[in-house]
Amino acid sequence: MSSPVTLADLAKMDNADFIATVGGVYENSPWVAESVLNSAPFDSITSLHKAMKGAVDSAPEEKKLALINAHPDLAGKAALAGELTAESKEEQGKAGLDTLTQSELEHFTKMNDEYKAKFGFVFILAVRNATKHTILSSFEARLKNTRMKEFEECVTQIHKIAWMRLLTVLEPADTGFLTCHVLDTAGGKPADKMKIVLKRVSGGGKIGVIGEFVTNDDGRLTGGPALKGNKEFTVGVYEWTFNVGDYFAKEGSSLAGTPFLSNVPLVFGIDNPEDHYHVPLLCSPYGYSTYRGS
Template sequence: MSQQKLSDLNTYSKSDFVTALANVFEYSPWIAEQTAAARPFAGVTALFAAMKAAVDCAPSELRLALIKAHPDLASKTQRAAGLTAESDAEQNSVGLDSLSDAEYTAFERANDAYRSKFGFPYIVCVRRQTKASILRDFERRLPNDASAEMQTSIEEICRIAALRLDQLVASDDKLKVHGRLSTHVLDTHGGKPAAGVAVVLTELSELGASRVVARTVTNSDGRTDQPLIGGRPVPIGSYELAFRVGRYFAERQVPMSDPPFLDQIPLRFSVSEPEGHLHVPLLVTPWSYATYRGS
C-alpha cells in the first residue's frame, strides 16, 4: 500500500476518498462510502472509529456479506484464483504460503469443518497470530454458535482493517496496533551489560519447520539496537531465544571448562498479548543463568 496523508484524504473528492480506502475492509467499499460524509477527521483514530461504526450499524445481511468477502486461509484454490494484495501479504507474513504437508492438511480440515458448520469462512487477523495459534483458535471457536462466530468474525475483520489503515494512512496520532518484543543480556559474572552476544529469535512450529524471526548482536548496553519484533503486533505463539554466551566469555578470557558448560542458551517462552511489550532478559555467568518476564 502507498501511504496517504490524512490531511489529503480529508480534502479528496468522495470518489477519490473511497478509492483510497476501498479495501481497508476486504472488497467492501461501502464502508468508505458511508464514512466519507463524516470528514474532516482529526486523526486516524477518529477515521477508524467512523469506519467501525459503519460496520457496527450495518444490517445483518451486509455484515454477513462482509464476512463472506474474505478468503479461506491457506487455500491453494483461492490463491491460484488470486487474493487481494492485502490478503496475500497478510497470509504470507505468517507463512501460510509455505506450509508443510501436515500443516496444509490441518488447515484444509479446519477450513472444511468451519465452513460446513457456519456457511462462511473462518476469519482471524493473521498478523496477530502464528500458524500454530491459528489452528488452536480454529478448535476453540468451532463449538460456538453462528451468532457468536459472526460477532467474533466482525471483531477480527476490524482488527485486520485497523492494521491496514495503520499502513495506509499517515497521521499525527497512531492506532494502538503494535507490540514489542525485546531482550537484554547482563553479565552477572563481570557485573556489566554483555556486549557482542549473538542472539537468534525463532518462531516455533508444531507441524512444520520453525522460522527464524531475527538475528542480531547485543550492543554496548547489552541490548539490541532494534526490538526483536517491533512496529507490528507480536504474533501469539511459542518462541525460542538463543544466546551464544560461550563465545562471549571466551573472547573475554573468562576461565571456563572445555567445552564450555554453557555455550548456547535457549530460552523458550510464549506470547499472548500481540499489542503488549514483552521483555525477555538473560542474566548469565559461565556456570548459571536466569530470566524473568519483563515489560
C-alpha cells in the same frame, strides 16, 4: 508497497480518492469507507477506524454476513488459484500460509470445510502476526463455539484486519509515545539509577538497541518518553531490559552469588502507534510484575 499517505493528504482527497485509498481495508466492501465519508476529515487512524467499525457494527446482520463471506478461506481455493486481493495475499504470506506442506493444506481444507458446514460462513482470523500453530489452535477452539459467538468473533477479527491494513496505508498521527516506571516493592519507593535498555525486536525502523536509559529519583526515564511520535514509535515488538540485579546490589540487598533476578527482559507489542503505552516494572529481589499501564 508505496509510501503511506498522510492524514493531511487523506483530508484533502475527494470521495473517489478516499475510497481508492481506504476502501480496501474492509475486504471487498468499499461501502464501509463510503459510510464514513461525511465524518471526514479524520485526525487519526484511531478515529477513522472507530468510525468504520461503528458503521459495520450498526449494519444489519445480513450485511455483516456478506462482509464475512467477502473474505477468502485461509489457505483455501482462492489462494491456490491466485485469486486473493493484494491485501489478503500479503497477510496470508506473512503467516506462512503460502508455503504449507501438502498435509498441512489438507488439514486446513478439512477445518475450513467443517467450519463452513457448522456455521454457514468462512473462518476469519487476523493472521498478519500469527504462526501456523496459532492459527490451528484458534481454529480448533473456535469450532466449539456457537454460531452466534463465531459470527461476533469473525466481525471482531475483521476489525483487526482493517486496523492493520489502515496502518500500512496511512501514516499514523504523531501522538504516540512510550513511557516507563520502575518501583521497588521491597523498599516501597521508586527504583532510582536503574539502567534500562530498549530494543526493537521487530517492526518499523531500526532493529536492535534503540535506547539506553537510567531511571531518575522518581523511577522514571530522564528526558521524558523513551519513544515519541510516528517516526520512532512504530507498530512492532519491543523489549526493555532492566538491570534489576545492579539496582538491588546498590540497595544493599543480600543477593545470591548468581542472583535470582539480574537482567529482567520485558517483551511487549505496540499495536496502536498513536496511543500512549506505559510499560512499568514492579520489582523485588525475587519477583516482578508488569502490565500495560496508563
